[in-house]
Amino acid sequence: MSTAPALEIRNLGRRYGPIAALDGLDLTLDAGRIVALFGENGSGKTTLLKIVAGLLSEYTGEALIHGHAPGPESKAMVSFLPDQSFLPDTVSARTAVSMFGDFFADFDAARAFALIAELGIDAHRTLKTLSKGQREKVQLALAMSRRARIYLLDEPISGVDPAAREVILRTILTQYDPGALVVISTHLIADIEAVADAAVFLRAGRVLFAGDADDLRARHGMSLDRLFRTTYQNPVRS
Amino acid sequence: MYAALLKHEARLQARPLLSFLGIALAVFAGGLAAMLLRVPLLAEFGNVAAIIVCLLLAVGVPAHLLHRYYTSMYGREGYLTHVIPAKHTALYAAKFTWAAGVWAASLLLTLALAYGIAVAQTITAGGTASDTWAALATALANANQTALALGIAWIAVGLLTYVAQFGWVVTFGMEDRFRSLGLGGPVVVWFVSYLVMQVVTFAAMVLIPVGVTPDFSELVFASFLGELPKAFANEDPSFIPLGWLPVILVALPVYVIWTLHSLKKHTSLR
Amino acid sequence: MDFDPGQPIWLQLVREFTRRIGTGDWPAGHRVPSVRNLAAELGVNPNTVQRALAELERTRLAVAERTAGRFVTTDTALIAEAQLGSAQAAADAYVARARGLRLDQDAALALVARRWHVGSPTDPSTTTQENR
Structure with missing residues (x-):
């Protein structure tokens, strides 16, 4: 096994026309942590995750996943849950499980079925008959049923009711491999205060600050949620 | 991964x-039945319906294949397609095989159905099914064999080229540089490349001094100018003139x- | 349990685990639940649980045994101290309020004696009432 960090990002840049979504972002994350990725809309959270997942080939700088640039090797290690409904409407959860089994060597179908049942979803129903929240749960169950080395979860709890949120966070806590890295992007900070042990704050495509969650609390004397609000009320330093 | x-x-x-095919075949069978049973009024309508099915x-079928390529690669399903740990070559090979195979099968089926219509028309006109077969056999026997072989090869290469061309149109048209055009990207790419291909094909036809006599008996090395x-x-x-042939043959690998x-360097999901 | 997200969560976990040992919820000499189970039960990051348990080991309330896992101490003096320690904050708060109300020590103790049987001692809500 390599000694490279789980995720090593150096001077990462990505533009959408005149707008820089990522502007020289540097970040190193080690395995075995659950990292909360915070930032306002447009701060670059989703762009960062998409580059690491291998969905955006055009960027400057470097993104290394256990030492690999995004590509087939890194994709075999990364389980990405986008904030998109990526499954075809016409399949059932059962078929989706079979699809994941075909594509991902680290996928555990039994675990997926157990999770889908636990989340209260009938695996035989086609996805188009499920609600948006139910579809998100199916996708979460699939993503968490890979024994991946890195999980990238983009807004996994934003579209569901508080009760389901609880189940989803518990799923993240109990299902991930302790040697894996989990990155959760969200603007619902209060919900994941206790779940994350590290936090990264993005602003305008750069890391504003990052660190151990409890150390940040001790240093600033406030919750991550308060810290986020106070930080982002201030105008962008130029 | 290719197999998966x-x-x-x-x-x-x-x-x-299959459901599209089922409906099409049902309509076709109904149309043909109306013709063969000489149902008043409906027989004519059946003939038209059968032709429309063809x-x-x-x-x-190609429209469906094109749509599926777009949605599975660049629609929301692309968020699954592009996180699969497959090489871009395997992904492309699978898409290509599927599209070319399904399209070829649908063309063969269309030919079979067209033959069915011809049989029905012959019977309606008072002939028998074997008359159609005989007519087809005679036509094939009388045709210039070189021209026939060339024609079939041209259709096969043309099919592969079309698959490659439309794959390229969508893939290149969805690159980041065309982001502001949205779905217009592939449309613009298709239109511009169509114009370019027309000009290049015409230029090659005129400028490359290769041709064949009308009876396909010998090659002519002279400018068509x-x-x-x-x-x-x-x-x-x-x-x-045959100067356009190299263009078609070169276009296929260029598109691929x-x-x-x-796919490898410029994939940018939106 | 609910956390105050304004304070480091691992310290809150240390207090909670100390309380569990002091009250005998985690009996002396018994195995401490696994990090994974505690994380799931409390809805807390496993590393944070780990950090709190490491602190328990540092204060000797828990003892790690290389292969068998982690066990609650059998040192009854330490456990009694943990029990007192957990109640101390509540006692301090009561003393402060009683002083504020100009009660003397005898009156304050008499009040405790009088109120002792109100509410069952096994009622879990009494532990939270102490904090009011």
Whole structure:
């Protein structure tokens, strides 16, 4: 096994026309942590995750996943849950499980079925008959049923009711491999205060600050949620 | 991974394709039955319906394949397609095989259906099914064999080229540089490349001095430039130009290689 | 349990685990639940649980045994101290309020004696009432 960090990002840049979504972002994350990725809309959270997942080939700088640039090797290690409904409407959860089994060597179908049942979803129903929240749960169950080395979860709890949120966070806590890295992007900070042990704050495509969650609390004397609000009320330093 | 990707295409598309096929065949059978039973009024209508089914098959299947390529690669399903740990070559190979295979099958089926219509028309006109077969056999026997072989090869290469071209149009048209155009990207790419191909094909036809005599008996190595006035005057030129052939043959690998490069270096999901 | 997200969560976990040992919820000499189970039960990051348990080991309330896992101490003096320690904050708060109300020590103790049987001692809500 390599000694490279789980995720090593150096001077990462990505533009959408005149707008820089990522502007020289540097970040190193080690395995075995659950990292909360915070930032306002447009701060670059989703762009960062998409580059690491291998969905955006055009960027400057470097993104290394256990030492690999995004590509087939890194994709075999990364389980990405986008904030998109990526499954075809016409399949059932059962078929989706079979699809994941075909594509991902680290996928555990039994675990997926157990999770889908636990989340209260009938695996035989086609996805188009499920609600948006139910579809998100199916996708979460699939993503968490890979024994991946890195999980990238983009807004996994934003579209569901508080009760389901609880189940989803518990799923993240109990299902991930302790040697894996989990990155959760969200603007619902209060919900994941206790779940994350590290936090990264993005602003305008750069890391504003990052660190151990409890150390940040001790240093600033406030919750991550308060810290986020106070930080982002201030105008962008130029 | 190639096999898994191909299985994925089949799993997602078998049902819509088969239901489309089922409806088409049912309408076709109804139309043919109306013709053969000489149902007043309906017989004519049945003939038209059967022909429309053939046209729909010929147009609908490639349209469906093009749509599936777009949605599975660049629609929301692309968020699954592009996180699969497959090489871009395997992904492309699976997409290509599926599209070319399904389209070829649908063309063969269309031919069979067209033959069915011809049989029904012959019977309606008082002939027998074997008359149609005899007529077809005679036509094939009398046709210039070289021209026939060339024609079939041209259709096969043309099919592959079309698959490669439309794959390229979508892949290149969805690159980041065309982001502001949205879905207009592929449309613009298609239109511009169509114009370019017309010009290049015409230029190659005129400038590359290769042709064949009208009876396909021997090659002619002369510029078609001198024959152009005749062609414009609606007279038969003394030979058929073949300068466009290399363009078609070169276009296929160019489309494939360019698409692979675009997939590897310029994939940008929106 | 609910956390105050304004304070480091691992310290809150240390207090909670100390309380569990002091009250005998985690009996002396018994195995401490696994990090994974505690994380799931409390809805807390496993590393944070780990950090709190490491602190328990540092204060000797828990003892790690290389292969068998982690066990609650058998040192009854330490456990009694943990029990007192957990109640101390509540006692301090009561003393402060009683002083504020100009009660003397005898009156304050008499009040405790009088109120002792109100509410069952096994009622879990009494532990939270102490904090009011």
